[in-house]
Amino acid sequence: MTQTDERDTKEETAALKAPRRRMFSRQTAPLLPEAGAAGAPLTAVIAVMSFLAVLAMASLLMVNRAASEWTSALRSEITVQVKGASAQEIEGSVEAVLRVLRDTEGVLEATEKSREETAELLEPWLGDGNAQSFLNIPAIIEVKAAPSLRDNLDLLRNRIAAAAPTASLDDHARWHDRLSGAARSGQAMAFGVFLLVMGAACAISIFAARAGLAANHEIVSVLHLVGATDGFIAAEVQRRFFILGLRGALLGLFAALTALVVAGVAMRAGGAADNFLPSLRLGGWMILWLAAAPVATCLVTAVTARLTVLKTLSQQY
Structure with a gap:
């Protein structure tokens, strides 16, 4: 065999192997082009899903922190x-209660609220100044x-009760249970919204994956003819959806x-943040x-796109 024949044989072999190398190498453009402008609407929808997912996660974190x-x-x-x-009877009872609290092991701090501070707690229901003018406001002692x-x-x-029969102790157990129950309900609702968003993203x-395969049916057939496996095609679709999803996710997060x-x-x-509603602070x-x-x-x-492509291809080919 002459050198010319050997060179021609090598060129033919290289030409036969070239399509295979190109098929499995990284492409600058996707092997499965998008049908029309499907990429932009899909990115927008994923951005909306990401936006809702972030809000649901923020609600979950806010309720959890506020409940804590x-x-x-x-x-x-x-x-x-x-x-x-x-007022004299209330003052005498307060002194007796404070003596009991000081002598009780486990009491870290006992502080009597002033008459003005107690009246402010009643103003939303009785109006400004009415509590001090017409009522003997009970004294309140906060105990840690x-x-x-x-x-x-x-x-x-x-x-x-023995030291001051008119005094009563409230351990806030009822309010603790109600707040804990409300917090659990809010957390469950936020987590449920997050799961619904993930389910919508799957759907x-x-x-979109099925529509893309249908639009590129001829390209998929050609890829199968030249030896491409279902896993390779699914990986290409997964890569494209990951890029689109990343763009939409970043837009939704922002x-x-x-x-x-x-x-x-x-x-x-x-x-509102200083009263009852949970504060919104974006920390690290x-x-x-x-x-x-x-x-x-x-x-x-x-x-989801990868699994959908694998299942669809296994049914069609």
């Missing part, structure tokens, strides 16, 4: 209310108790963080948790 703050305060404090027919004392308050309750990914910052500023300006750990929501949306979209 509320219940921790209720667990560590008890309240003693002292009533009386006159150790956990050992919190577990058994019957002895302290009996000692207070959208399934529909929009959600912007909305949360604006809502936090509005709440602080209105004074909270941002990391919020970033997990769009990442989950992106991964769910890509993995």
Whole structure:
């Protein structure tokens, strides 16, 4: 065989192997082109799903933090209310109760609220100035108790009743249980919304993957003819959906963080954060948790697309 024949043989062999190398190498353009402008609508839908997922995660974190703050305060404090027919009687009973509290092991701190502070608690119902003018306002003593004392308050309750019959002890157990129940309900609702968003992302990914295969049916047939496996085609679709999902997830995360910052500023300006509503503070750990929501949306979209393609190809080919 001459050198010319050997060179021609090598060129023919290289030409036969070239399509295979190109098929399995990284492509600058996807092997399965998008049908029309399907990429932009899919990115927009994923951005909306990511936006809702971040808001659901933020709600879950806010309720969890607020419930922890509320219940921790209720667990560590008890309240003693002292009533009386006159201010002198109330003052004498308060002194007796304070002596009992100082002599009780497990009482960390006992502070009597001033008459003005107690009247402010009644103003939303009685109006400004009416409580002090027409009523003998009961005295309120806030007590910080150790956990050992919190577990058994019957002895302290009996000692207070013996020292001041008009005094009553409230351990806030009813409010603690109601707040804990409300917090659990809010957390379950937020988590349920998050799961619904993930389910919607799965459904959208399934529909888009099937539509993409139907639109590129001829290209898929050609890929099978040249030796491409179902796993290779599914990997290409997964890569494209991952890129689209990443774009949409980042857009949704940015929009959600912007909305949360604006809502936090509005709440602080209105004074809602200082009262009963949970405060909205975007710290480092909270941002990391919020970033997990769009990442989950992106991964769910890509993995669902891959599984859908594998199942569809196994049924058709």
